[in-house]
Amino acid sequence: MSTDRLLDPLILSRLQFVWVVAWHILLPAFTVGIASYIAMLEGLHAWTKNPVYLRISKFWIRVFAVTFGMGVVSGIVMPFQFGTNWSRFTDAVSNVVGPLFAYEGLTAFFLEAAFLGVLLFGRKLVPPWAHFVAASMVALGTLLSTFWILAVNSWMQTPRGYTVVDGRFFPASWVDIIFSPSFPYRLAHVVSGFYVTTAFVVLAVAAYTLRKGRFPDEGRVMMRMALGFLTLFVPLQIVLGDMHGLNTLEHQPAKLAAMEGLWEGGQGVPASLFGFPDQKAETNHFEITVPKLGSLYLTHHWDGAVKGLKDFPADERPPVIVVYWAFRVMVGAGLAMLAIVGVGWLLRWSGRLYTTGWYLRGLQWAGPLGFIAVLAGWTTTEVGRQPWTVYGLMRTADSVTPSLTGGDVILSLLMYMAVYLLIYPTGLLLLRRIVRNGPLDHDAENDTPVESGRPAQPVVALPLAQLPEGHAAEGHTP
């Protein structure tokens, strides 16, 4: 029995998918936001000519270069997973989701890749406006990528606009396929979540910079920008999360019941605050509940009706304990973020934001909070989708590649594990080094020697672009 499970190509393929996606998602969770931040800083610098923005931008471009490269190579792995390990899924759904994947490549990947080179290496080769355009195009590319991949994911969660012929899905309406019911909510919640994740990283780096006292101007600007942004986006993200949850209640009630740990449906259902769901016994152990509260926040009515897990056949329920706890981790992270922003404002009003040691230290620890929330949220929605790949229509068990043996997949999984466990910690170490060096204007240690190969004489005009940066007077904080 245990060897069967150990060598089951289905379970191993799922583990492999979890492994490669979970590591990959950490990178877009950061690069989507930081690309927009860099574009904004480049724009602010072009507009105000304040060199502080330029130094901050250059610093984050260094970080971006490492994270984006890792995101690209770990991302190339993803589409091939559908072929190597999930070929029956691919055969069944490609007529519907294939173009969405392809449009991600066409609209996003090329845009990012082409302008990334200019963003990283072309500052002295193109005029400032072109460099700003490059930064903006990279940022736009990351957002378009998010758009398409979430369109695919949302279709798997709430499929619409298809017909089924011989067990395969065919398109009936492209608008319905792309804009499936969960898509707008998922897109808003994810993009906002990625931005919040990035802002907490910026906040943590700003706090570190201020504590070290080496780059006070840059530290303050980063902190003020990040805190201001989060003041808007943390509450917004919580509202978007609630709307997304209500959408799940409508379209994926079994997932919602698992998130709530709700076995018995009915009217006036309780809210479960804490507990250990038991899939077999169909109950929660050591549970703490608040009567009627569940109905109130799910239906906005004390006596609203909500379906419980027992309303669904046992083989159509997701693994409840995983979904239940992942959801609580995500909500917990969100509330912690709200508290951090609130405390930040209290300190700011009393003029101690940049000098309160314990708060700055706390912000450093809170740096990974967004990543935790993203992983937990992703676990909630993806494990909550089980046991389906196409919700309610195609089972995960029927999606795996039939020719694979357990030995094949265990070998590939071990290789992916070995490589990622080497690459990711190394990347993290290098990022730490960049952060320690801080927003230096010229960072000899961390800047990639350039590349440019343009001969000097045929360069067109643009004397401004040729001026060494940092020429302007020492930066002041506005």
Place this chain on the structure above:
Amino acid sequence: MNGPMLDLVGVWTVILGAGVFFYVLLDGFDLGVGMLYGLNPDSTSRGIIMNSIAPIWDGNETWLILGGLALLAAFPLAFAIIIPALYFPVLLMLLALIFRGVAFEFRFKDKEHRGFWDNAFAYGSAVATFAQGTVLGAFIQGFQVEGRQFTGGSFDWLTPFSVMTGVALMAGYTLLGAGWLILKTEGGLQDWARVQGRRALILVLVGIGIVSLWTPYAEPDIAQRWFTWPNIIFLAPVPLASAVLAWATWRSLGRDHHAWPFVYGIGLFITAYLGLAISLWPNIVPHRYSLWDAASSESTQAFLLVGTLFLLPIILLYSGWSYWVFRGKVKADAGYH
């Protein structure tokens, strides 16, 4: 099968064929540059070699994703059969591309382990290329298929022929890489690249020769396509052009040409690619499913085509611009982002 569907499949065949060829060409030269990096022990030269592709490799590799995704969207049955059959070569290629991709940044920033990342870059390029070459060999030999699924074993791809095509592709990409370095560098490094280019060319010609003799020998259909009247007249220009281009490449590698070795090398790849396409036409799962059998629905192909015809020219335009920004010879002097 009605009229418009025929047209769509034809158009998608051209787009996919062109996309895959663009990948082979673009990532081909930068994987080749990666292998040449491993062959050159001089650290100044290594800096220049890597810098010659640092701003563009990412865009080049994007064509791999486009090729994969276009296959998935336009010919999903082929994707669902071929990719599982190539489970391990694809895995090897992906892992090698990871090592090679992160080496661009890690090499500069992880100074204590620079030697390790140098190797990751060189061997990553070599292994990725070898894996792609075995994919080509396995593809030519065909796969065991029942219904809509691959039913063979996960090591069926490993044959003497696929190992040979793996090695031949390493030589082929090295030839393109040498052409690129000749274009982008000067002096001693350029001379060195010319010598490497000639060595690679010899291996490439041996590889092309073996494939050209082995495939008609092993597959009577292919022999019939090439060697019967009147095909032999119509198709003769392909091998003849190959021979002329091979000679031109060899000659220009020995002269003070900067761009021509790269151009002729590309020409040689075009003729080899055309030759394979002629041999395998009209199948996309060789010996089993034609392009039309494997095509996605008309609505799927049409929906994707509208955007593709609009986006591809724009992509070519701004990708071309980013190459233009980094035109000219690569200098050794250091700067920063």
